[in-house]
Amino acid sequence: xxxxxxxxxxxxxxxxxxxxxxxxxxxxxxxxxxxxxxxxxxxxxxxxxxxxxxxxxxxxxxxxxxxxxxxxxxxxxxxxxxxxxxxxxxxxxxxxxxxxxxxxxxxxxxxxxxxxxxxxxxxxxxxxxxxxxxxxxxxxxxxxxxxxxxxxxxxxxxxxxxxxxxxxxxxxxxxxxxxxxxxxxxxxxxxxxxxxxxxxxxxxxxxxxxxxxxxxxxxxxxxxxxxxxxxxxxxxxxxxxxxxxxxxxxxxxxxxxxxxxxxxxxxxxxxxxxxxxxxxxxxxxxxxxxxxxxxxxxxxxxxxxxxxxxxxxxxxxxxxxxxxxxxxxxxxxxxxxxxxxxxxxxxxxxxxxxxxxxxxxxxxxxxxxxxxxxxxxxxxxxxxxxxxxxxxxxxxxxxxxxxxxxxxxxxxxxxxxxxxxxx
Numbered sequence: 001x002x003x004x005x006x007x008x009x010x011x012x013x014x015x016x017x018x019x020x021x022x023x024x025x026x027x028x029x030x031x032x033x034x035x036x037x038x039x040x041x042x043x044x045x046x047x048x049x050x051x052x053x054x055x056x057x058x059x060x061x062x063x064x065x066x067x068x069x070x071x072x073x074x075x076x077x078x079x080x081x082x083x084x085x086x087x088x089x090x091x092x093x094x095x096x097x098x099x100x101x102x103x104x105x106x107x108x109x110x111x112x113x114x115x116x117x118x119x120x121x122x123x124x125x126x127x128x129x130x131x132x133x134x135x136x137x138x139x140x141x142x143x144x145x146x147x148x149x150x151x152x153x154x155x156x157x158x159x160x161x162x163x164x165x166x167x168x169x170x171x172x173x174x175x176x177x178x179x180x181x182x183x184x185x186x187x188x189x190x191x192x193x194x195x196x197x198x199x200x201x202x203x204x205x206x207x208x209x210x211x212x213x214x215x216x217x218x219x220x221x222x223x224x225x226x227x228x229x230x231x232x233x234x235x236x237x238x239x240x241x242x243x244x245x246x247x248x249x250x251x252x253x254x255x256x257x258x259x260x261x262x263x264x265x266x267x268x269x270x271x272x273x274x275x276x277x278x279x280x281x282x283x284x285x286x287x288x289x290x291x292x293x294x295x296x297x298x299x300x301x302x303x304x305x306x307x308x309x310x311x312x313x314x315x316x317x318x319x320x321x322x323x324x325x326x327x328x329x330x331x332x333x334x335x336x337x338x339x340x341x342x343x344x345x346x347x348x349x350x351x352x353x354x355x356x357x358x359x360x361x362x363x364x365x366x367x368x369x370x371x372x373x374x375x376x377x378x379x380x381x382x383x384x385x386x387x388x389x390x391x392x393x394x395x396x397x398x399x400x401x402x403x404x405x406x407x408x409x410x411x412x413x414x415x416x417x418x419x420x421x422x423x
Contacts, residue, residue, distance in 0.1 A: 006173050011078075013176040014164050017204050018077045021153050080165045083158040083217040083225065095331040098235045104185075105329070112391035113399060118236070118335070119328040124407070126186055126194055127324045133194045133296035138183040141199040145245050149208055152228050156208045158217055159227065163207065176204045178287040179247035180303075182337045184240040186296070186327075196296050197240065198248075200287050206245040206336075213244070213334035229334070236335040247284050249330070249338035251397045252304040252322060253405065254280035254314065259373030260349040261383075263398065264311060264358065265366055276395035277368070277386075280343065281308030300324055304341040312367075313357035320344040325404035330396060338397070340404040378409035 095116050097105065105118035126133070149156060167174040181201040189195035209229060216226035226232075229243055239246060254262045262280040281304060289303040301322045308314055325340040347355055349369055358367060370382045383402050387394055394402075406413040 003171060006171070007168070010164070010168060010174050013174070013204075014078065014160075015074070017160075017176050017202075018074070021150055023077050023153060023157060077157075077161075081158040081161040082220045083162060084220075085162060085215055085217055095231060096235045098237045098241075100241070101236070101238045104238075108328075108403075110396070110399060113394065113396055115396050115399075116331040117328045117396070117400065118331065119326065123186055124326040124404075127297065127327060131193055133186060133196055134189065135290070135292050135294075135296050135299070136195060136197050137292070138197040138199040141181070141183040141197070142201060144243060145201065145205050145209065148229075148243055149205060155225055156212075156227060158225065159212045159215065160204060160208060162217065163211075176202050178202055179206060179245075180285040180287050180290050180299075181206070181245055181247045182239050183246070185238060198290065201245045201247050203247065203284075206247040209244045210246065210334040210336045214332050236329070236331055239335075239337065242335060244334040244336065246335070246337055248303075249282075249284050249336060249397070250300060250303045250307055250341070251279040251282040251338070251401055252308055252341035252343045253372075253401050254308055254312070254319075254343040254345055255373060256345050256347060256349045256352055256369070257320075258348045259371050259375070259379075260352075260369040261372045262312065262352065262356065263368040263370060263386075265368075266395070277393050277398050278395050279340075279398050279401045280314075281305075281311050282395075282397045283307040283310070297324055300339050301341065304339070305343065308343055311359045312355075313359075314345065314352075314355055318346050318355065320346050325401070325408045328400055328404075332396075338400065340401045342405065342408075372405070378405065378411060380406055380409075380411040 095107075097107070097118065101118070104122065105120050108117050108119065110116065164174055179201045181199045182196070183199045184195075184197035186194055186196045208227070212227050213229065213234075214231045216224055216230070218224040228234075234243075236242075237244070256262075264278045264280060264282070266276050266278055285299070285303040286306075289299055289306070291299060294302075301324065304322055305316065305319055308319070309316065322341050322343040325342055328338050328340070329335040330338060345352070352369070356367065370386065372379050372382055380402075383405075387399070387402070403413055405411075
């Protein structure tokens with residue numbers, strides 16, 4: 001039953017999105033089906049007037065043709081594209097930043113993961129300060145993203161079609177969930193508070209902006225396409241000026257009462273980081289996480305704890321507290337914003353074995369526990385060893401949680417290069 005629900009949801013979300021961006025037009029179909037049904041029911045009264053028989057015949061032909069055209073549109077929309085993913089446009093060390101954010105962020109190159117990120121000590125200090133971060137909704141940003149996708153849908157849809165079929169072939173889920181997106185930087189509003197703009201988005205919008213930023217597709221006939229906003233022509237922008245959807249990523253390292261971190265592993269059914277090691281909870285913020293009366297930090301923490309519960313089945317009463325470690329932006333995904341957290345649990349390592357039930361739609365059962373705290377002292381050596389032994393198994397989310405842990409507890413950070421002013 002569960003697999004049937006996943007397949008139905010995948011198909012439903014994909015078709016509804018096609019209607020939304022006008023790749024499929026169901027409205028004529030609905031009207032014409034109703035007209036056709038009514039005409040068949042009333043055919044005797046229609047045919048009693050001989051002078052309109054020809055007109056009715058032509059109308060019926062037109063109705064049937066429009067129904068056929070709509071069904072054909074749906075068929076070509078869902079039919080597997082002839083395009084396939086080619087190599088990325090740029091390697092990790094080649095990304096460029098818009099001049100507006102060069103002085104605000106530091107560029108980090110993680111060669112072992114072929115990834116680059118930017119982060120800001122200033123933003124991280126804001127997140128750990130006591131001044132409130134107020135939230136404000138932006139409707140304009142949502143409209144701009146939807147207009148961009150509508151304008152370039154013929155180029156963008158092969159990317160979505162490819163990923164939809166790939167996930168279906170692995171019996172995974174590819175839902176178009178409503179997402180909370182970041183529409184501005186966190187900036188000083190007045191002497192007493194900071195302000196951040198957020199907006200409503202959806203996962204497909206983020207896939208067609210952030211996720212394909214550094215991808216291109218080749219066709220069987222030798223042609224290739226790349227998104228209009230790509231890493232060759234569109235530098236990473238400040239969040240308030242970016243045309244990326246920028247749904248907010250969230251992850252947390254959960255630590256048992258005796259200092260053991262829980263490290264999960266994705267299965268091959270996921271959209272990103274397939275078969276990679278991950279933080280205890282890792283995902284993105286749903287639009288339902290938004291509560292405008294709360295401080296932005298509280299929303300981040302609640303979302304991190306929700307992800308932790310969804311992926312491990314650890315209940316809220318087993319979470320002592322969660323702290324925000326830091327913020328970064330993933331350049332490989334168009335500067336997608338990400339927050340890293342640390343969750344302290346009340347059960348010890350042995351008790352966790354009885355509590356944790358990995359989410360099988362995304363996680364494998366072979367999670368790890370690694371001791372990273374001795375009392376209040378942070379021990380970086382265990383994660384250091386795991387990273388050096390098998391760097392390719394680390395997801396970017398896990399590495400960045402480790403990176404932020406080291407920054408937070410002033411430990412040495414391995415396997416990266418830092419640049420203050422990217423060129």
